[in-house]
Amino acid sequence: MERRNFLSMTLGALALAVVPASVKAEDYRKAKPTVWSAHTVEDAMKNLYGSATFIDSGVKVTAPKVASNGGAIPVDFSADMPIKSIALLQDANPEAAVCVFDANKYSVNKYSVKIKMAKSGTITIVALGQDGKLYGSKVSLDVALGGCEG
Amino acid sequence: MKIKATLKNGVVDVKAMAKHEMSTYNMMEKKTGNREDANFITHIVGTVNGETVFEASTSQFLSKNPIFKFQFKGIGAQGDTLEMSWVDRKGKTGKGDSKIK
Numbered sequence: 258m259e260r261r262n263f264l265s266m267t268l269g270a271l272a273l274a275v276v277p278a279s280v281k282a283e284d285y286r287k288a289k290p291t292v293w294s295a296h297t298v299e300d301a302m303k304n305l306y307g308s309a310t311f312i313d314s315g316v317k318v319t320a321p322k323v324a325s326n327g328g329a330i331p332v333d334f335s336a337d338m339p340i341k342s343i344a345l346l347q348d349a350n351p352e353a354a355v356c357v358f359d360a361n362k363y364s365v366n367k368y369s370v371k372i373k374m375a376k377s378g379t380i381t382i383v384a385l386g387q388d389g390k391l392y393g394s395k396v397s398l399d400v401a402l403g404g405c406e407g
Numbered sequence: 408m409k410i411k412a413t414l415k416n417g418v419v420d421v422k423a424m425a426k427h428e429m430s431t432y433n434m435m436e437k438k439t440g441n442r443e444d445a446n447f448i449t450h451i452v453g454t455v456n457g458e459t460v461f462e463a464s465t466s467q468f469l470s471k472n473p474i475f476k477f478q479f480k481g482i483g484a485q486g487d488t489l490e491m492s493w494v495d496r497k498g499k500t501g502k503g504d505s506k507i508k
Contacts (some may be wrong), residue, residue, distance in 0.1 A: 285464035286449050293466055329470035350468050351433060359462040362481060365418060369476035373431070373468045 283342075285357040293354050298346045298381050301353040302391075305344055311383050311393035316343075318382040318394045327374045327400040334394075335367040339387040345370065349378030349400065375403040408503025412489045418480045419507055421461070424472055425451065425493050426501070431467040448473065451493040455483040455507075461491070483507050 285305070286293055295301035299309040318334040327349075336343055343366065344357040355372050358364075366384075377400045383393035409424045427448050435444035445467060453461030460479040483489065485507055492502035 283462075283464075284450050347468070350431075352466065352468075354466050355468040356463050356465045358477075359464075361459060361462075363458065363460045363479040365478035365480055367478050369474070371470035371474050373429075373470055 283359055285342075285359075292357070293352060295353050296351065298348050298353045298379075301344075301346050302381075302383055305354075305357065306383065306385055306391055308391055311391035313392075313394065315386075315392045316382050316384050316394040318380060318396045320380055320396050320398050323399045323401060324374065325401045327376070327403040329371040330374055330398070330400070331369060331371050332380060333367075333369045334382045336384040336386075336392065337366075338384075338392065340364075340366055340384045340392075341387055343368070343382065343384040345372065346381045346383065347372070347374060347378055348381075349374040349376045349403075351375075374398075374400050376400055408491055408493070408501060410489060410491055410503050410505035412483075412505050412507045414483065414485050414507050418478050419455075419460075419483045419489070420478050421453070421476065421489065423453070423475045423477075423491055423503070425475075426472055427493075427495065429467060429469055429471050429473060446496045446499075448493045448495050451475070451491065453477075453489055453491040455479075455487055455489050458482055460489070 291304040292301050302309045315337045320332045324330040340360045342359050345355040346353045379397040381395050412421045429447045430445050432442040432445040436442045447467040448465050451463050461477050487507050488504050490504040494500045
């Protein structure tokens with residue numbers, strides 16, 4: 258029953274999301290709930306964009322080499338090409354997804370956020386270009402004091 | 408929300424902070440024994456003159472009191488208002504606005 262509910266919810270959310278796609282942006286938590294429960298970056302990418310590989314070009318990501326406080330790690334990222342959306346994923350926490358930004362004609366596609374990481378790991382930024390291709394970049398960092406337990 | 412929006416060379420530069428605990432499933436399991444007590448912002452939107460200029464779907468792994476820096480162009484003159492609002496996992500909402508300087 259649970260599986261059934263989940264499936265119908267997913268389909269319903271997808272149907273809702275598909276119809277106004279051209280006029281309204283997307284709530285990826287409702288449209289793609291499996292992205293947020295995925296434990297690996299690869300699974301999160303597959304659930305979000307349908308592929309776990311990207312072209313290593315056009316996307317920049319910077320984070321400190323060593324983060325003293327894993328509870329608030331500054332991450333800057335940007336995409337050079339016109340994109341539909343851009344996602345921040347990492348492999349240091351129980352689940353991989355941190356955030357997905359939707360882009361439109363007003364977007365400059367330059368973002369900064371602060372994230373939590375429980376241990377050292379790698380941050381992956383992946384963007385869906387308007388040409389339908391995936392572009393991305395990775396950065397690894399050491400986390401001195403993990404930020405998910407406190 | 409605390410929001411600062413500045414127009415420079417045709418691009419509006421925004422720094423926004425939402426006051427929120429952003430508790431993870433593991434944090435709440437330790438604190439209350441119930442993973443379902445976890446609460447965090449799941450969706451946040453920014454609009455100018457009724458047009459969406461920022462939209463993010465978010466997880467428990469943004470920092471406490473998460474900060475969002477972003478930019479937009481082609482809309483928003485000095486004096487226009489940037490409105491932002493968020494909703495969390497429990498359905499609570501928060502909002503804020505700021506005039507573009």
